Amino acid sequence: MQSPPQHPGIWLRFLSGPDVEELGITSAEIIDAVEQVVAAHGQGRTVFEPRVHLVPDNGGAGHFNVLRGHVSTLGDHGVSGVKVVGDFVPNYRLGLPSELALITLYDPANGIPRAIIDATFITEARTGAMTAVGARHLARPDARILGHAGARGTAFSNVTMLDSLFELDEIRVTSRRPESREEFARRLREVTDTPVRVTQDVAEAFDGADILVEATRLTEPAPLLHPGLVKPGAFVVPYGTVSAVSPDLLDVMDKVVVDDWREARSGRFGALRHHVDTGKLSADTLHAELGAVVGGHRPGREDDRERILLWHRGLSILDVAVGQLILERAERAEAGTMLRYR
Incomplete structure (x- = not known):
């Protein structure tokens, strides 16, 4: 029996908030990316599940939204992603944004994780x-x-x-x-x-x-x-x-x-x-x-x-589209930190 191919390792790119900021993504680029994915949604070329909520036992301090989406028009064969974003109104008392978010992007052809990105800026900008x-x-x-x-x-x-x-x-x-x-x-x-x-x-x-x-x-x-x-x-x-x-x-x-x-x-x-x-x-x-x-x-x-x-x-597909825009820019700039996945 032939052995499966051996991979030297799988790496993904981590982009912190400062990493994303240094890429200099413009408002015009983000608006264009969002408009394109909205059009793709109208053509039936996106997949996403209804958002779900995680409401911790925290005395009403806030909750988490979990968004999952796929855009077929991005990259070579599409991009899938999952974003978790907190909604904690009292965070201003801590000097923090009320919406802190993290997105992970995946290759839909094989499930390989491609990136972990601070999505706090993505959440603000795509909205x-x-x-x-x-x-x-x-x-x-x-x-x-x-x-x-x-x-x-x-x-x-x-x-x-x-x-x-x-x-x-x-x-x-x-x-x-x-x-x-x-x-x-x-x-x-x-x-x-x-x-x-x-x-x-x-x-x-x-x-x-x-x-x-x-x-x-x-x-x-x-x-x-x-x-x-x-x-x-x-x-x-x-x-x-x-x-x-x-x-x-x-x-x-x-x-x-x-x-x-x-x-x-x-x-x-x-x-x-x-x-x-x-x-x-x-x-x-x-x-x-x-x-x-x-x-x-x-x-x-x-x-x-x-x-x-x-x-x-x-919509989760907006997060995926803007996340992919940021990832492609980061890859060209060799920005962020490469993390060993396995």
Whole structure:
């Protein structure tokens, strides 16, 4: 009997947070990677399982999300990946991000692990890029005022990526803690010439805005985003883990778009969880998945007065796509640390 081939060893690449930062991946590259994988999803060229949650016995300090996905259009024969991301709101007291994440990438042809990557940046950047891709297809091209609620986690990527796509006249930001919103505004002013205004509450940030992004970090549901704040023609993106959306918000929406309808129906959390559970948002009232819009199979914005809402829960395939972008850049730069797997 012929012996199986002997391998000298299997190595994988570990990329720390500083390693990823030094690669200099641009917002434009991340938006492009996310838009391509959204289009691939619309073509049925991705595979992913519904996210699952691990809720430790920790007195409500936080929980873990586990995301699993595969993208057939990446690399020579696709890339598979698993990301674990914590959602720990009180982490600011420790000087840490509320969302700390790790992703592992695999070769789907043989199961060999290829990389372990600090995915904290990936989580922030791919979420902001998804907001930007949605706005590119669903917001008015002449949008001038951005209102953003929430100052941590993905907030910085949300605002800066939208700012890169639109000729904004004003960015309004707010959050629950005054010191948090002031620090957020300071960071934004360092990287943009667009005027940044800090508001005292969500209503002031959203009222009359062209693009409204709700990324609050609530611990209990509260109707901070309601129909009275959404003017005709507005593009609305609510995605807080705990809902800040009023039950009647969808009554004024002309179109509701999601990243994936199956994902929207799964899990315990999400901005429109109540609307799905009560039937307010259903397969009949849903306009489209974003992949169908990006791929041209369903219309996006058709009228300047349409109110359009995008609910994206965060697809694992986005993490895989951005992770692969980072890995390829790291391989070319010989960055990171090679670890012996076996």
